[in-house]
Structures are given as C-alpha cells and as structure tokens.
Amino acid sequence: MFDTYAEIFAKRAADYHHAMRQSPRARDAEFNAVLEPLRERPLGLICDMPSGGGYLADYLWPGMDYLAVDPATDFFVEWPRPLQRLLAEITKVPLADRSVDYVVSLAGLHHEPSLPDVFREMRRLLRPGGRVVLADVAADTAPARFLNGFVAENCPLGHEGRFLDERTAPALAASGFSVTDDRVIAVPWRFASFDEAGEFCRHLFGMPALGIPETAAAMEREIGFDVDQDGPRLRWILRQIVADVV
Numbered sequence: 001m002f003d004t005y006a007e008i009f010a011k012r013a014a015d016y017h018h019a020m021r022q023s024p025r026a027r028d029a030e031f032n033a034v035l036e037p038l039r040e041r042p043l044g045l046i047c048d049m050p051s052g053g054g055y056l057a058d059y060l061w062p063g064m065d066y067l068a069v070d071p072a073t074d075f076f077v078e079w080p081r082p083l084q085r086l087l088a089e090i091t092k093v094p095l096a097d098r099s100v101d102y103v104v105s106l107a108g109l110h111h112e113p114s115l116p117d118v119f120r121e122m123r124r125l126l127r128p129g130g131r132v133v134l135a136d137v138a139a140d141t142a143p144a145r146f147l148n149g150f151v152a153e154n155c156p157l158g159h160e161g162r163f164l165d166e167r168t169a170p171a172l173a174a175s176g177f178s179v180t181d182d183r184v185i186a187v188p189w190r191f192a193s194f195d196e197a198g199e200f201c202r203h204l205f206g207m208p209a210l211g212i213p214e215t216a217a218a219m220e221r222e223i224g225f226d227v228d229q230d231g232p233r234l235r236w237i238l239r240q241i242v243a244d245v246v
C-alpha cells in the first residue's frame, strides 16, 4: 500500500532530525554563517523560518532570543530545550506586525512556491531596524544538481527545489528591503569519516534505503570532499543574502 503524502513527509522530517542529532556539528559552518551578519547588531528576537528542529538555537549568544517557525509537526515532537516555537506556514506566521528584530531562513526557501509571499511576511514581522538573512542552495551549483538529480532519484518523495538566483535579491527589494549583501559562500560539512558523511546525507535527504558507501560515493562524485587530519569536509556552498528593513 502507498503511504499518504503526510506519512511520507512525517518520515522525512524524522529522518532529517535523526541525521541532525547523529552529527550535530556537521553543519556548524552554515549556522555560524547565517548568524555572522547579526553579531554586531543589538540584542533582540531572532525568528528562524523554516526552523526544522530549531538547530540554530544552539549557536546563539546570551541575550539573543529565539523563535522557531516550521510547518512540519514532526520537527516539534522531540524538543530538548525550552524554546519558543510555532507550528505555521512561513507565509502566514501568527505573530503581530513588527514583533521580531531579525529573521533567519536557512535551507528552506527552495521548497517554497511563492517567495514574494514569504518576503512580504518577513517584512511584516520585522521591526524598524530589522534585518533578514537568507541562505539556501544556489541555482546552477553542485549542491543544486545533487539535490534535483541524485536526491530526486533516490528519495521516495523526490526533490524539486527552486534554488536562489540573481532574481532573489530584487524580489526582496520589491518587498521593502534594502539588500546589503548577496554572494555564494563556502560552508563545508565536516565529518569524522566518509561513513559518517554517507550516513548523515542519506538520512538528511530522506534516502534511508541507500547504502552508506553508495551515498558517500555520490557525494564525492557530484560535490567533492576536501580531506584533512580531522576528516572529510563536503564542499557545500550556499547563496547568502542579507537585507535590512527600509
């Protein structure tokens, strides 16, 4: 019997969360990168949307408050810390206008059918002086080809990402933001071994039926690793855009 979409997606969220718990430091570079543009800013409330399991919270500094927003219930099953969280679409967040200081959106916009709707919602939520930091896979890069190719073929849910490109920053500007930075950044995923890399990736991208060596080999072939004394680092890159409330 076929799983319903909800059942498949519930499993997908559980797999993703499993990968993040098994290798909690693998994506340090990504989480640190999206917070970098906020380091010198006044303390306030960061809204993370979509948050997945709220992983960004582990990287905050004292005094920065955190709110997780995600539409998938399964990410909110296990929640080890007393964090604020909202189960909501990122186009319709049940919060008042001008109620947050910063918005961070990491690796979630490529699933979103209407970016202008998301940007309008971010603009509505932000207070004067607010800043948004977006980071996601960039169109026409190795990670984009890997996700819409290898992952699409091997994940039961498929993968049809619409990735960030040169139209993203103008769309943000049209929603009432002033774009201050837009570039592709290196955010390597680090592992102790190739086996850990394969195990992480097959769960993160919902391909649990694939073998570990097979998955690691595809990562090597399609994206590539650098290896140093600490282990392999996957050459993951993202497009990061920073914009301020006009």
Ligand SMILES: C[S@@+](CC[C@H](N)C(=O)[O-])C[C@H]1O[C@@H](n2cnc3c(N)ncnc32)[C@H](O)[C@@H]1O
Pocket (backbone or CB within 6 Å): 050, 051, 052, 053, 055, 070, 071, 072, 075, 090, 105, 106, 107, 108, 111, 112, 113
């Ligand atoms: C790759 S995860 C990123 C989560 C987290 N920011 C991270 O970096 O680990 C993608 C997230 O997008 C959410 N999502 C799925 N479909 C979505 C949609 N149409 N709009 C917004 N978020 C969506 C999922 O629930 C999931 O949490």
